[in-house]
Amino acid sequence: MSSEAIVHVVDDDLAVRQSLAFLLATDGLPVRVHESATAFLDTVTDAAGCIVTDVRMPGLDGIAFLRRLRERGSAPPVIVMTGHADVPLAVEAMKEGAVDFIEKPFDDEVFLTAVRSAIRRIERCAELDGQVSAVNARLAALSERERQVLEGLVAGKANKVIALDLAISPRTVEIYRANVMAKMQAGSLSELVRMALLAARVR
Known part of the structure; x- marks a missing residue:
């Protein structure tokens, strides 16, 4: 203690x-x-x-x-x-x-x-x-487009749907998704979603 x-x-x-x-x-x-x-x-x-x-x-x-x-x-x-x-x-x-x-x-x-x-x-x-401070610091390091991709992932959207929403190719979404995972230091999509929800709860 x-x-x-x-x-x-x-x-x-x-x-x-x-x-x-x-x-x-x-x-x-x-x-x-x-x-x-x-x-x-x-x-x-x-x-x-x-x-x-x-x-x-x-x-x-x-x-x-x-x-x-x-x-x-x-x-x-x-x-x-x-x-x-x-x-x-x-x-x-x-x-x-x-x-x-x-x-x-x-x-x-x-x-x-x-x-x-x-x-x-x-x-x-x-x-x-x-934990919240660390997550918020990582979120702040995301670009606008990376943040948009993250929002799509948290909403449960597939890469193709996110691509359609943002008017970019699915391959480009995959690249942004990989960048988001790396910057957020998330080992899995579920961990990434948990982080985003944690930050959202305390806003």
Whole structure:
């Protein structure tokens, strides 16, 4: 797991903060504790990791905290801790963007599993961002005609149909197709289509 992914524990209860910090540190996860949502917002500008927060806190509660995080454009995965009677609040938190909720009292392994899952989510997003950047850089290197051929291939058209659409010969389409495959570093047509669809999804 990413060593940069810090687990931020936000809870007004000192004993809870200390207990969770010890548990996370024992599991080898970097951790920072915050006594309130306001304290977190005042001191952390870029949360490179995940947040574990109680849903009921004085001042800014967990729901309001999630809204503030979203307003400022910060979107780390947030796990909400709730009491047994707070399931409706937990559902509301999920609607506000929380990725998971766990009910107190919870088993240590249940807690750690939820945190590890949140961190893996960060890593998957970072990996996807890297793939999209690489694909977009390759797309930018295509000529206008190569891009047109690519669009035809992604639409599932045969070389003859693409040739007819572009008023060029099928042999010329084959040449452009080979160039597109080389520039996109695609080993197969299916891989090429996957790349194009990946780039299109995040536009």
